Amino acid sequence: MKERVRDDVIPDIDFRMFFESVPDPCLILDPDFNILWANPSFFEVTMMTPAESLKRNLFEVFPDNPYDPNAAGVRKFKASLARVLQERRADSVGMVRYDLPITPEKNMFETRFWTPVNVPVFGPDNEITHIILFTKDVTQTIRQKTDAQADLRRILDGIPDIAWMKDGEEKFIWVNKPFAEACGRDVEDLIGKTDMDAWPPELAARYMADDEEVIRSRKRKTVEEPLVSANGEETWIETIKTPAYNDKGEVIGTIGIARDITQRKRAEAALQELNEDFTILLNNTTDFIYLKDQNSRFRFCSQSLAELTGHKDWRDMIGKHDRDVFPAELAKIYMEEETVIFGQGQAVLDKTAPYLDLDGNVRWVNTNKWPIFNSDRSRVIGVFGISRDVTQRKMTEQANQELEAFNYSVAHDLRKPLAVISGYAQIMKQACGDRLQEKCSTYLQSIYDSTLNMNRIIDALLNFANATRFQIHRRTTDLSALAKEVAAELAFAEPDRRVSITIQPGMKAEIDPDLMRVVLGNIIGNAWKFTGKEAEAVIEVGTSDMDGTTAYFVRDNGVGFDQSEAERLFDPFYRLEGGVGGLGIGLATVERIISRHGGRIWAEGEPGKGATFYFTIGK
Template sequence: MQLVTVLANFLAFIIYMELIGFVLYKNPKALLNRLCALALVPFAIWSFGDTLFQGAPSPGSAMLWNNISSLGWCTFPITIFWFYLAFTRHEKLLKNRFFITICILLATFFIYQQWSGYFIIDCIKQPYGWSTAWAISVQSFVFSAYYLLFCIACIYLAFDFGRKTRSLREKKQARIFYITPIIALALGSMSDVVFPMLGISSFPPIAIIFILIWAGGLVYSITRYGLMTFTPTAVAEEILSTMADSLMLVGLDGKLISTNKMTCSMLGYTEDELKGMDFSSIADEIEISEIIKRGNVLSRELSYRTRRGEKVPVLFSASAVRDKEGEMVGIVITALDITERKKMEQELRESEEKYRALVDNALVGIGIHQDGKIVYANEALASMFGYSLEEGIGASIADMIHPDERDFVMKMAQRRQAGFDVPTTYEIQLLKKDGSSFHALISNALIKYNGRPATLITVADITDTKVRKELEQVNKELEAFSYSVSHDLRAPLRSIDGFSQALLEDYEDKLDEQGKDYLRRVRAATQRMSQLIDDLLNLSRISRTEMHYEEVNLTAIAKAIAAELQKTQPERQVEFVIGENIVARGDLHLLSIVLDNLLRNAWKFTSKHPHAKIEFGTIQQDGRLVYYVRDNGAGFDMNYANKLFTPFQRLHKSTEFEGTGIGLATVQRIIHRHGGSVWAEGEVEKGATFYFTLQS
């Protein structure tokens, strides 16, 4: 039994010496390699001392060899900590002489304590050799704290480094560096420290053998991940394995010799499957013979064929590999996957074609002038001035402006180009090719054209004075309507809202909950009416308002309106069927008004039916999404359907159903603003369905 223990320790000593030589052989000049070797030296001393300790003939000689072992087990926490500092890139500490001196003094102090008999106080003969008896003393506990502190620091450094690094290789290295010491130190501490302190002597002190697990982790990292092997070959392999381009080494016979990971990922093969494969089975748009003949091919676009037969567009380059005598021995091929670039180019072409079609077929004139000349014009602009497209390009912009306005407009254009804040949209008098003039509304925007400043112009012919007068009259009427709504309607609404709030605040103690609820409903109704007025005002100024497009949850809006309607008349038996997850893109407030009008209409016109049903949902019709609100109420005669959306037109008497007749007109204007259409179907006393669409 004793011989087994001696041989086990001696074998550990041989392994440690081999590891020291292996690490230094890999790269003797590197700091990390030297520190790793230094970290292994105490383990070698420890295992050597333990070999002779277990084979000692007497207690005295056993204690001597144990003291020699202490040169290893007292110093290894320091040397291994230095290695971990270097591995985790804290080398600056190792350049601090004070820090190094403190570490050496610590190790020396604990060696002195052992040799002075403060740690291990006796050697006990066992069947397997010798065991030790540790002193239960302050010095022993201080040594245990030193041992644990430095070992835990090593584990923490590795763990923290692995958490922060972005390199997958370094993460794997760090994981080995904190898992193996935990296992080794846990087992070693039990056999060499805990058991002796507890008086358990039946288990041999073989911590140095357990620590081989830790050392084995270092060896595995060295061989598996290239740790500390920072030779040109290792660096090259690392670069090739992680580069974003596909890389192949092809023989002169066209067979693949080697490939990197990106090639495997791109083509869907494993490295072993690609090895020996004929290059022509991957790329048939270029021959190896052509590359051999030319010596290199640079940045040619072609396609690779994947394992599944799919085509991958790549930017292909190849160059010959030559030996020292200049003879070609192979071909290095690189390829960049340009699938995304090709997709973007196609999307850009489609976008350009779409916008060119939009501009070329626009009803208004669109052009670009640069350096005082027209450099682009659509058909409408050329026709507006009486030119053909060919004549329009190169025409002087100044010659197209009426002499009465020419100087002023050209100076304003120069100031705009210089960055001054000048009007961009205004009325102007322009000249046609035949010398006749016309009034136009022109809009200007500074752009870059062929890399140089230019002005994009949009021109609308507004010569028709009758139309202009009609538009002016409509605008005046809209302004008058806006004024009326703003003042004549808002004032009473503010009064109602204000007095309701005053009642709630000043007479709160005199009102029961129902009274307070009524007042809150009054306030909510007036505020809702105020919002509706705001939306009507925006509609009345439709040419000047801005719509705010966003994704609108129509289901949520419909449910909220339905709940509000049921609160107003809880005694009614009305079944609401509202489709789930109905969303649309549009203006939230305006679409809320649409649903509010349609659902309130349905609620109103089903009021005389004891079992009313109101639905909101969608259907597919002619490849487009159609929204609908359906009820089983009073319905209407389809002969009068064309009057439904006319302002103030009603198909029922006011004594039957209340209302002003503006709601459906409002719905139609909002839907038209969204680029959609609205229509209705119904039958008297069998209900009505209102359909609407929105622009995709």
């Protein structure tokens, strides 16, 4: 701060005389912005009396023009005065529009422009005791800048928005070029015309009704409405209409500007449709779908999850935490899962865990949870999850496991008595065969053949059970080489068959080679069997791209099958009508091995035109 000039070197001068002589308005305010004193120029410019202004707050005396939606005088003055108090130095607002009321009721205002400067006055304790407000009225200077209006017209003609001004009778007194182009007229042709001359009648009536409302209410109106251009194209516009005032504050017409929002409206309609579809999904899916924020609180969830937790509507779940809706022990498990997701950004996939329904029954759910990242993927800001009730599947799996264990046990236990029956049948045939009647000898041979057939069934059952019991040991394996081994064995067993086998080279995958050999042995073996009646049998082994996933296939030109039977082909003991040998266990075993590899298998065929078996391998 500058050093204060000593009083003993200042002549005894009446400083009031200087302030009163200043030709521009000058005010002295206290720190609360109350007017303590004003010079004569102030009263002359504002046409106010001391009784109307002194000892009153500056902004009470001079409020913003309520009829000007863009009025900012109060805001700018307050900001400047606040800076004076905070920074303890003079502050200039620059040029600012601050309309003055011209009636005691302050219902009419005159447009005025000012260049104010606010200066702090310090007391003996170095505290601000007063603020001197100097301001110059530059309204006349602004009004003389007619070139600015011409520039404004050029600007408005250059913008893509349509703009116009109407008089009190709703006739155009000015329009910009985009407006004229939209209605297919020249600018000059529209002056003095109304909306009825420019637009279709139903739209014109709507526009004119809006004008009447703006004039009557003296308030700005924003509306989204349709517009039909001269070429018949219907678009959507956002229109802002404002009352136009004369110097006396009287409404003399309207000013309007409209922007094309067709793309936004289309996007909003698409978003609305998406929201409706999304709501339908949430209300009707039986899966438990949910999205949580960075604090693990629900942002949305499916209705099924809401009902599981005792809520009538899924919206009632918004903002709640797992500990608010689940038993403590379950909430703890879910929170631990999400701690990993938020901390490491890793998904929780294919996790099966128990939960309790409303009746307290233990059920099972399979859950996948994925992290939601911010835009630059630097931070996890939420979790998206889908959980599916798999109780029935768990029960089925458990029943199947028990059945498989039973089958395995029974099959094992049957081997010994079958071996005894088979052995005694052979002994009897060797010891007594020449003394038995032919009929009895036939019966004995039938017993022996039946034990062999039963033994094959037991082997098939054991192989079928082992398909899910064996541990999978994956390693990079040459599938092409495995297929060639199978083909070579088939050709060696039937050297007289004429079969063209094509095997795509270089097929490799991460698989259990022993189990996959069973797969190829069954599928290629079936192709070999079912092409037995073909003079020129053809078998092809290769790969095909299925939506970005590699599918392996075995194709033949054999007897084929009806596509309606495709799904039943993989049922245990199912055999096609007119099938060639077999017990109906092979493809069921294949389906289980492929499933253990995380893949799937399916078949396509047509009677008399061959069949194709496809399978994929999971990672």
